[in-house]
Amino acid sequence: MANKQLFASSRGRLLPAADTVNEAGGLAYALPPKAALAQLVMTGSLGNAFYVDAQAQLAALLDGAQRVEPLYVAQTAVFARRHGYMKDTPAVLVALLTLVSPDLSRRAFEQVIDNGRMLRNFVQVLRSGVLGRKSLGTAPKRLVQRWLDGRTVAQLMNDAVGQSPSLADIIKMVHPRPVNLEREAFYGWLLGRTVATEQLPEQVRAYESFKAALAAGDQEAALPAVNFQWLTALPLGRAQWIEIARRASWQTLRMNLNTYARHGVFGEQPRANALSQTPAHSGSGAGSGVTEPPADLIRELAAKLRDAETIRRARVFPFQLLATWRALDQRVPVELREALQDALEIALENVPVPAGKVYVLPDVSGSMGAPVTGWRQGATSKVTCRDAAALIASAILRRNPSAEVIAFDDQVWPLALNPRDSVTTNTELLARTGGGGTNTSLPLAWLNARQARGDLVVYCSDNASWMDSRPVGATETLRQWEAFRARNPAARLVCLDLQPYAGSQAVSRADILNIGGFSDAVFEVLGRFARGEHNGEHWVAAIEAVEV
Template sequence: MANKSLFASIVGKLVPATNARNHEGAPAYELTPKAALAQLAVTGTFNGTFYADARTQLTDVLALAAEVEPEYLAKVAVYAAESGYMKDMPATLLALLSTLPGDAFSRAFPAIVKNGKMLRTFVQVMRSGAIGRKSLGSRPKRLVEAWLETASDVSIMRSSVGNDPSLADVIRMVHPKPATESRRALYAYLIGKPYDVAALPAVAAEFEAFKRDPSGSVPNVPFQMLTSLDLSPRQQMEIARQSGWQMLRQNLNTFERQRLFADEGFTTWLASRLRDEEAVRKARVFPYQIMATYSALAKGVPAEIREALQDAMEIALRNVPDFAGRVVVCPDVSGSMASPVTGYRQGATTKVRCIDVAALVAAAVLRKNQRARVLPFEQTVVNVALNPRDTVLTNAAKLAAIGGGGTNCSAPLARLNGEKAAVDLVIFVSDNESWVDQSATRGTAMMAEWQMLKRRNPSAKLVAIDIQPYRTSQVTDGADILNIGGFSDRVFEVIAEFVSGAGPDRFVKRIEAVDL
């Protein structure tokens, strides 16, 4: 019989030494600058999280950006916008790029600034002083002006909704030179200057006509521009039919208050639209956004609409792979995971918590891999019975209801080691702020438990998804370990590539492969 204490001490010596402390002051591994920046870019929200406030996050981003070349910084910004579906972060990285030499800024700008909202966010960051300046500068000004000149009249009108700055403010800043009388009239109309009524583009002329006589057809403008008008149910339904998928999702309770669901035809149309596969993909919706909507539905919203949202969730998670072998998913349900996933924002804090996203990942993997084990953990593993045939939303709700306790990332691995379980893939979803299991060895307890598991399962792989923007992890990247920052449905693609043989730096390589 082997001497267990001797064996444990040998394993401890083989574990890589930690080189950092997490926010709980416990030992951890610091990510490389490229990996840390990628993680912050995909998960950072510049709002207060459980451990880090907005200023800390911004300071970390600026420090890490100084350690990478502008080309990589540009690719991170594009990736955050296109694959991470972020808004503030890519605009901030783009603003930072504008201060650096080279053409990376000019090449990244059109890939990031694709609509008026992102344009206004970019201008806001530039003028805020966050990157060390409070003006646009000549190069950014030229690109902003070019965006205005190439945008369609409809895009300009749709972009006019919003403030701080408004699109009118942006127009006043850059003084675009209109190429046509129509565009000249539109600019003047938006900034409150005299304009040629006859030259006004059709979309603006129709809106003004509708304001004078709202009995006609509803113009193709954002619904926010129409909310102050006295509209009939027919007109409200017409607005809905012209709206994008995300607007429909966000206003289901509004439709209920407006009693639009009394019209069976509208209800059937809306349900069909919500579960339309192409519309869901085009909307670039985060799965947790669907979860938030479903959880907040008013009692009067019909079952047909609720079922359509569940179908939309299945579509949003359709690329969850069917992993071969024995899969274990470990969602962190500790107390810190109760914080809002996008941080605390005064007056606009999301109801979706980190624990909701962790539960969603676990439920999604279980849905596609029905023999997978789910081991929720806090200080210890929490036992919960899940039915893999239940919907993703149903199982996610069961997991999210557990919540509480300290964080012990090594607990699920210790459970597997105690069982001498055969394992091929372990997926963690956590904020990585483990502290209950502080190890007396040179490495983390999670890393020590993983090495013990690997002695029985040499081909096993570990994926650690960090859904909060911190710079440390409880495990260090290796041929069998992958750290991932953030969560969207693209995360599953990265995991599948890693399982099929891609290297542990696949997340960074995916960003480096971005075409500017």
């Protein structure tokens, strides 16, 4: 008689066998080519992840782009930049398109390369040799020339912040033809040439006058209206740094709280900081010891940080707020810390509310302790994959207090989180949980053992399950989902992958959505799927709907 343990009759539909092995060595389902490319682009920051390094990520990205048609490559680049706010991967795809479809590269370039940082990324990728060339070439040069011609001088002043390559380096490469004498003088000034002062734009003249005043010892000189990063290498006084903070836009303020703290804006004497890119100058207050925080300034900046309309207009990225909050210097006043937490709560107001009974399953295994954007020298985020999973779980709980959060690693961690606690409080609690191996089927098995009823299950994981792996057949996660759905026929499953791994524990179908990313786009797609407005293939369909 055949072994009944091996050949026991199965209930329900015949499940597809897993067809690949994930990065941790467990059975998995390979994502279809279009979904795999979207996963890589929306989660890949080209840094070293827990299971793959940056080089392997780039190889997978380029290989994935070869497996789909060029139009979809262009659409993915635009979607990732517009909805995921990704910086590196969209630039790589646009650079790749210059080799395979010049027309599509032009149309994608116009939508993806939207600031100086993105332009530098595009140029750097093309000149690196990774794509098979070390020069821009005629068509890419024309793209950059048209981009420069379409920018105002004020925009170019902002674009000129940054190196490797600098905007001056790019101008040398593409030789743009100045449209007037002012633009010609501006390019000459960027390149360090001697130019007629009267032909320079007013903004540049004001900047040069300010530098001359500082050199003459005038610590009271009025700040010019330029990007503050043009000023950071200058010997500014504390009063001038305070003025920079007051003038800052919402995003600039959010991004530079630690910089302001180092320069004494919040009232204490700046300390030497070996990691700072610019020297800490205390200005006229040098030697006077620690000063009291200026209460009116703190109130003003806190009010700006928590201003709801400004937050909505600034297209705030909740994960950016969490990253800022995690990285705050101890010298940043508590009022500003609390204002950032308020801003995070406001930024999550538009999170779609999944109706019905929802279970959120954040992965708290050891691999989830990796930075969500990977390890990268000089640019490693303090936000881990576990933090990102916790943020999503906390956000859903805030909008649906009946939701249950069941964390897991190699065991189940049912957590009685308070929906009224701040997102940062709940995120901190989740971030301190777990640290063991990865068993993604475990929380579903735990729910099944309790005959749980539910409408939506959301995994927040890197999908690198290995502890429940079988030699052959379907993954244990899919088996447990089938058992859950037999009891809850209308239930839906979302597998949110936070890392650039192209495998999943469950196949995409009408009731199962595989999606990758850690941006606002995640909440939007999740909400639509939960409401039954699309099936498990919608993520790819949303990308295919992008007009290029």
